[in-house]
Amino acid sequence: MTAPALELRQITKRFDAQTVVDRVDLIVPRNEVVALVGESGSGKTTTGLMALRLVEPTAGRILLGGQDITDLSQKAMKPFRRQTQVVFQDSYSSLDPMMTLGEIIAEPLAIHAIGTPSERRDQARHWLERVGLDGSYATRYPHELSGGQRQRISVARALILGASVLVADEPTSALDVSVKAQIVNLLQDLQGEMGLSMLFISHDLSVVRSLADQVVVMLRGRVVERGPTDRIFAAAHHPYTRALLDAVPVIDPKTRRRRTFLSAEELAAGTPRFRPHEIEPQPLVDTADPQLVALVGSHFVEAIVTEGR
Template identity: 60%
Template sequence: MTTPALELRNLCKTYQLPRKGGWFGGHIDHPAVRDVSLTLPPNAILGLVGESGSGKTTTGLMAMRLIEPTSGRILIDGSDITGLDPAALKPFRRKMQIVFQDNYSALNPMMTLQRIIAEPLHIHGIGTAEEQAEQALALLDRVGLHRDFGRRYPHELSGGQRQRVAIARALILRPKVLVADEPTSALDVSVKAQIINLLLDLQRDMGLSILFISHDLSVVRSLTDRVAVMFNGRIVETAATESIFGDARHPYTQGLLSAIPVLNPRDRRPRRFLSPAEIQAATPRLPGAGSTPGLVEVAPGHLVEAIAG
């Protein structure tokens, strides 16, 4: 059996929020991510979708150990990294990298693009200064920017160009796992398509495994092999991409699909606007499910959150 590039097992994140009443009101627990389990195979792209506040970005940050989980386990290439201290975690940082949504704040405005891209090599002590600079310029060229851009600064670039630099920096260490957190959400349509094609090319050439986080289902359909749908901190449906788009079973997934814009009016789906309470009430009732909502296999590889029917 092939070892997953990234595996999340029963991952949870709970924040403590102050109660109303100021300093003396105590705290309440807010579960942002609830019992999330995901498997990202080698050389594959897994889409993680859901509306704002569903917990998808928190899940991605926990997968990279940039946010500490409350409970659960994180495995990179079969190794459990959940409890590693910073020194023990550092070698695994070479295997896992992230591209953030806000590329402007993610790039140091005081550094040239060459230094920004080469910085991970410097942190990990890989190569001489000349070798680091050459690798950075070569990767700059690989993501579609001329090597002369190496002398520029982030403020001199467009949003699409900055995202290319962010991708180059994430890939300079040749990681096995890349988390892409809404990398196209701030881009116009033509630039978005260019970044999608770039990610596909890099994924094929470098054998990357990508966790692609997005609320844009059109992008997800064109890029991913499999999709997991998050609602209220939980995975409510996961299946191969075409199964999600062609045979969605959960009411929340169906509502997301109904909101996708289409060019031909004949292809429009009836829009479904369901409140969280209505979605909860419409949770599928299926044989084999438990008394509390949990994932049930309804077709090979197609899991849907359901309760006993």
């Protein structure tokens, strides 16, 4: 069995006294897309950045291709930096306005001293075309582009070193609905062609449906549900996942319902309950706190396990 592309074990981040990511377990198998969803502030970005060691975890382990990279020095991290890349929502701020698009895309090659200047220019043109732009864009500048085109440039730049693990942090959330779909399609195509393993972060479940193999749902720093995408869409068990799903149908962008906030009472009332003998394997800890319980088909939900009611 080959090791997963990315594995987070009990990853935790505290800022000041606040725990913003709380003992999260997450696996991205090779050549799969795992979506990390949840409302703003639930800890998605922090989790994604810890996976690449762009934010240091307070506790827990990070494994890339089976190798524990949690404690590697920056120098020892260097080969892993080439394998892992990130694309953010706000690509405009990350594109240097003084550089041509060709220079921007080729910059990672220059930083790693790969190829001659003319080889790097050829690679940049090749990647422009690969992300659906004409090679002539190489001599243009970021301000000449639409939001969707800028995101294509960010994708090209992220992948030109041949990354195997991509963290895409809300790459479509600043885009119009039609452009959103184009960028999702582009990522889907490149993922298949390159065999990328991807952690796709989104607050919007509808965006992940066609792209993700698995969905992980975060709420206030905790994973409350995870499972294969079709299971999550067909049989979500957690009230918070159901609230996210209810917000999915987008009929009119102006009037669409977007109530994903649940009160503490609604959460408590909706959280699944099991008696200890009903679950397999038996719970390891005897606690009143909700814990992740295995349902059928690699589907897990945070539930309260108690003999009482």
